[in-house]
Amino acid sequence: MIYDEPRFLPGGDRYVLIEFGNEMNLELNFLAQGLASAIAQNKTKGVVETAPCFASMLVHYEADQISYADLVKELRGLIGNLGSPENIELDSRLFYFETMYLDPWTKACIEDYSAKITPKEYDPAFVARINGLKDEHQLVRVHSGTEYWVASLGFWPGLPFLMPLDPRAMITCPKYNPPRTWTPQGTVGMGGSASAIYPVATPGGYQLFGRTPVPIWDYERRFEAFGDSIVLFRPGDRIKFVTVDKAQYDDVEARVKDGSYIHNMVGYQKFSVKNYKAWVGSLDRSQRF
Amino acid sequence: MIDVLQAGIQTTVQDGGRPGYLSRGIPPAGAQDYYALALGNLLVGNSLTPPPLSREPPGDAGLEMLLRGPTLRFERDTVIALTGADMAPALDGQPMPMFEAVPVKAGATLALGYVKRGARGYLAIAGGIDVPLYLNSRATYIRGSQGGLGGRALKAGDRLSLGTPRASSGRVAGRKLPDDLAPWPERPNEIHVVLGPQDFMFTPEGVETFLGVEWKLSPVSDRMGMRLIGPKLALHERPAYLVRDAGSGPTDIVDDVIPIGGIQVPGGIEPIVMGVENPTAGGYAKIATVITNDLGKMGQLVPGAMLRFKAIGANQAREIGLAQWRALKAAEATMRAGA
Numbered sequence: 001m002i003y004d005e006p007r008f009l010p011g012g013d014r015y016v017l018i019e020f021g022n023e024m025n026l027e028l029n030f031l032a033q034g035l036a037s038a039i040a041q042n043k044t045k046g047v048v049e050t051a052p053c054f055a056s057m058l059v060h061y062e063a064d065q066i067s068y069a070d071l072v073k074e075l076r077g078l079i080g081n082l083g084s085p086e087n088i089e090l091d092s093r094l095f096y097f098e099t100m101y102l103d104p105w106t107k108a109c110i111e112d113y114s115a116k117i118t119p120k121e122y123d124p125a126f127v128a129r130i131n132g133l134k135d136e137h138q139l140v141r142v143h144s145g146t147e148y149w150v151a152s153l154g155f156w157p158g159l160p161f162l163m164p165l166d167p168r169a170m171i172t173c174p175k176y177n178p179p180r181t182w183t184p185q186g187t188v189g190m191g192g193s194a195s196a197i198y199p200v201a202t203p204g205g206y207q208l209f210g211r212t213p214v215p216i217w218d219y220e221r222r223f224e225a226f227g228d229s230i231v232l233f234r235p236g237d238r239i240k241f242v243t244v245d246k247a248q249y250d251d252v253e254a255r256v257k258d259g260s261y262i263h264n265m266v267g268y269q270k271f272s273v274k275n276y277k278a279w280v281g282s283l284d285r286s287q288r289f
Numbered sequence: 290m291i292d293v294l295q296a297g298i299q300t301t302v303q304d305g306g307r308p309g310y311l312s313r314g315i316p317p318a319g320a321q322d323y324y325a326l327a328l329g330n331l332l333v334g335n336s337l338t339p340p341p342l343s344r345e346p347p348g349d350a351g352l353e354m355l356l357r358g359p360t361l362r363f364e365r366d367t368v369i370a371l372t373g374a375d376m377a378p379a380l381d382g383q384p385m386p387m388f389e390a391v392p393v394k395a396g397a398t399l400a401l402g403y404v405k406r407g408a409r410g411y412l413a414i415a416g417g418i419d420v421p422l423y424l425n426s427r428a429t430y431i432r433g434s435q436g437g438l439g440g441r442a443l444k445a446g447d448r449l450s451l452g453t454p455r456a457s458s459g460r461v462a463g464r465k466l467p468d469d470l471a472p473w474p475e476r477p478n479e480i481h482v483v484l485g486p487q488d489f490m491f492t493p494e495g496v497e498t499f500l501g502v503e504w505k506l507s508p509v510s511d512r513m514g515m516r517l518i519g520p521k522l523a524l525h526e527r528p529a530y531l532v533r534d535a536g537s538g539p540t541d542i543v544d545d546v547i548p549i550g551g552i553q554v555p556g557g558i559e560p561i562v563m564g565v566e567n568p569t570a571g572g573y574a575k576i577a578t579v580i581t582n583d584l585g586k587m588g589q590l591v592p593g594a595m596l597r598f599k600a601i602g603a604n605q606a607r608e609i610g611l612a613q614w615r616a617l618k619a620a621e622a623t624m625r626a627g628a
Contacts, residue, residue, distance in 0.1 A: 001530070009486035011548030012578030013606030014342050017486040022543050024534040036312075048344060051312035051546040053570060058311065058546040062344055063607040153314040154546060154570025157433055161544070161570070172533075192534070194544075219435065230424070231313045 002028060006079060008072045013063050014048075016071055018079075019056040024193050026163055027085050028055035029151045030273050033236050034088035038078045046071065052235050053152040054161070054194075085273050090236045092271035094147065096264035097197075099241040100249040101140040101210035105184045110208060113180050120176075123189070123207040131171040133288065136209075140243065143209060145169050145289040148195060150237040156202060158217035158231030162195040162239060165276070167285045175205035186212045188241065197239075199231075212241070213253035214263065225263035232263070236271065290364040291414070293447040297359035297401065302418050302437040302449070305339045305347035306565060307426035311546055316567050317342060318430040321512055322409055322585030325373030326351050327617050328472065329413025332370035332390040332464050334456030336417075337621055340614055341565060341581050342549060349417025349452065350427035352443075354410040356591070358401025359443060361412075365395045367451065368415040368458045372472065374407030374589060388472045390464040407473075407589040415461065416452035432513055432566050456625075467620050474586055478596045481583045482552065483603050487542060487574035495523035495557070499576055500598055507559070508592035512566040514553075515587055517596075522557045522576065540574040547571050550579035550587075562587055580606035582613055 002021040009017040018035065020028040032052035039050055039059070046066030051058045061071050082088065102124055114120045121129075124136035133139050146166035153160055164170055175191040180203055183189075187198040189206035196206060199217050215223060216232045226232055233239075244252070255261040293300075303326065306319020320326040320338060327338040330349050339345030352359070358376040363369075371378050371387045378385040379400045385391055393399070401410060420427050420438050429437025438447060466472060488496055499522055507516035524539045535541040538556050547553070547563050553573040554560045562579055564587070577598065579587060590596060601609075 001528075010483050010578070010603045011486050011575075012483050012550045013580045013582075013603050013610060015548040015578070017545065017548070019486075019545075022531065022535070024543060048342070049309045049312060051569075053543075053545045055543045056545045058548065060308065060311065060342065063603075064611055067607070068603040152544070152546070152570060153312060154544075155314060155568050157310075157313065157315045157435070159314055192536070229313065231315070235312060 008075065010068060011058065014060055016059050016061065016068060016075070017056055018059065018075060021055050024054055024163070026149060026165070029149070029163070030085050030088050030090070031082070032057040033090055034082050034085065035075070035079060036235070037090060038082060042078060044074050044078070053154070086277065088273045090271045092236050092238055092269055093265055093267045094238045094240065094269060095232070096240050096242050097212050097214050098244045098248060098252045099144070099188055099210050099212040100244050100246060101144065102136060103211045103249070105211050106187055106208040109180070109182065109184055109187070113176075117178065117180070124209050127171065127173045127190070127207050127209070130173060138288070139209065141289040142169050142171060143195070144241045144243050148239045150233050150235055150239065151194070152235055153231065153233055156199055158199045158233065159196055160216070160233045160239070163193065164195070165238070167280055168283060168287050168289065173207050176207070179203055179205040183208065184211060186214070188212055210241070213249055213256050214261070215256055222259050223261065223263060225265055291449040291451065292362040292364065293359055293443050293445055293449070294362055294398070295360040296443045296445050296447070297354050298357045299355040300359045300443045301353050301429040301431060302350050302420050302427055303353040303429060304350040304427050305345065306341060306428045307347065307424045307436070308342045310424065311569050314569050315424070315433070316430065316569055317549065317565055318428040318436060318512070319347065319426065319565050320353055320411065321565050321588030322373055322411070324585050324613065325409070326353070326411045326413065328388065328466060328470065329370040329372040329411050331617065331621055331624065332388070332461070332466070333368050333413050333415040334454065334461040334624070335413060335415065336455070337617055340610055341584055347426045347428065349413070350420065351411055351413040351418060354401060354412065356408060357403045358410050360398065360400045362398045363393050363395060366393065366458065367454070368392050368461050369399070370413045372411045372413070374404045374410040376401040376404055376410045388466050390461045392458060392462040404591065408591045409588050414451060415454035415456070415458060419450040419452045430566055464624065467623065469616055470620055477586055477589060478594065480586055480596055480598050481580045481601050481606060481609070482577035482598045483580060483606055484577045484600050486578070488576050490524055490540060490574045491576055492523040492525055496576065498522055500600055503595045503597055504560070506590045506592050506594045506596065510592060512564045513568065514561040514563050517560045517562070522554055524557050536572060541572055542574050544570050544572040547575065548578050550581065550584055551575040552577050552579065564588070580609065582606070582610045
């Protein structure tokens with residue numbers, strides 16, 4: 001649900017968590033990011049950083065500069081000024097990510113899990129089936145048919161939690177149980193209604209569909225698109241997965257290796273919640289790609 | 290330079306850490322027991338380790354040594370101090386005092402054993418350990434393979450560079466702690482928490498159980514999280530729609546960003562206290578959050594140790610934190626002035 005009034009919850013002596021609701025709803029994330037942006041503009045005293053997630057935001061504050069009660073008061077005021085979520089406009093960069101769906105690497109990973117841990121249907125076929133899609137090829141069309149919204153980063157440095165902006169591309173699936181012991185770096189997958197890109201090879205629980213060679217973190221600062229950060233994304237960025245074949249994948253991978261890869265990114269757009277909602281309202285949600 | 294002859298169980302380069310990157314998925318890392326490293330830095334005339342998550346500069350880097358310490362050889366004359374867990378230190382075969390600035394000669398060997406008290410020992414060296422700064426800190430983030438020496442725990446054969454000491458060794462050698470800075474907390478097994486953020490998901494009986502019983506630290510504990518063994522905590526019924534958006538478990542929530550010190554309770558059993566390398570985001574209700582000053586106490590408990598939680602308010606937690614930091618700063622000023 002979406003709460004009538006946001007909840008302010010203490011996280012020890014240096015954090016306050018603001019919950020706007022407790023459901024997977026883009027509108028709640030827009031509120032969280034709108035508040036983060038308002039705090040940044042307002043330069044709220046004592047705030048060290050803001051970290052939005054799907055339906056909430058954690059604020060880290062310096063306890064010797066502002067008390068919990070005073071900070072909550074400030075935040076209430078800022079949320080009041082935000083007014084309706086429709087007024088929120090957010091800086092939003094768009095990244096195009098060359099991605100090979102139904103790739104050999106995640107297939108091998110799924111087969112390894114089936115052989116060693118527990119037998120399991122091929123993830124893309126499974127997710128297509130439980131979402132009423134014809135087959136894994138339609139799953140690829142649906143999953144790659146929308147821009148994704150970076151709702152939050154976490155669990156691993158730079159790992160983006162993504163929500164589809166086009167409701168016609170909304171699919172859901174359960175996570176692995178038990179989880180995998182390994183996942184190839186760059187894997188694209190999803191659990192619940194969120195998609196993600198694995199920044200490095202790690203254990204994991206998402207269903208796997210594809211792989212991208214595009215780096216999303218850069219410890220050695222080799223790529224310009226990272227600016228002064230080691231992780232590529234910020235909350236409020238968008239990603240479009242662009243389907244590529246093995247030859248194109250290999251070409252991008254080679255350019256990443258030799259450092260000549262240039263991230264395909266547009267950085268001049270504002271995301272208007274009002275325009276977005278008007279567009280979503282005009283769609284026939286029963287349609288699939 | 291320092292030669293690492295034996296590495297110990299998990300010895301890492303740590304300072305005050307790098308707070309401020311949770312929104313990018315990067316935990317602060319740094320010393321799990323900031324106060325112990327701060328005492329060591331104070332004794333050898335280094336810049337102080339600040340409390341976790343504060344905006345102060347991270348201070349000079351030292352070694353955090355888990356359960357069994359390393360054996361090290363010093364290539365130049367310097368001054369060192371050992372704080373935190375007692376690892377039966379021996380300098381060239383002779384017992385070495387803790388909580389005191391001790392001069393060492395070039396060629397000397399420091400051998401640390403298994404802990405006799407506490408879980409994490411700290412070694413501060415005049416001038417600090419010099420590894421490259423990564424996001425403004427020298428702290429090792431082990432799980433992410435970042436910072437410190439190659440993003441990992443030390444191995445035999447490693448060599449550590451030292452920074453330039455801020456004070457002459459003659460001046461700091463023999464320094465001891467002032468009376469108002471206790472080497473150990475008075476009640477090491479009493480951990481202060483602020484209830485929340487999601488204590489409302491537990492019944493009053495559940496919260497009462499959490500605060501009333503003794504918990505045992507599980508061996509499945511590290512800098513990411515410290516697991517606790519004890520009774521199941523009672524929870525309120527959840528609305529049915531949460532199964533779709535959050536998961537089917539009784540404490541599953543829509544994922545949020547986890548405070549350092551947050552106590553997740555997956556399924557209502559085996560609470561996990563998030564350490565300085567927390568995974569930054571997760572989907573379990575957090576019944577309470579350990580105050581930043583007591584993260585160090587948590588870090589000094591050995592597997593099997595018993596502990597209790599005591600709830601206080603955020604303001605009271607802030608007072609405890611400020612009082613400790615002021616005492617450290619005052620001691621630093623006194624020592625600089627010439628004592």
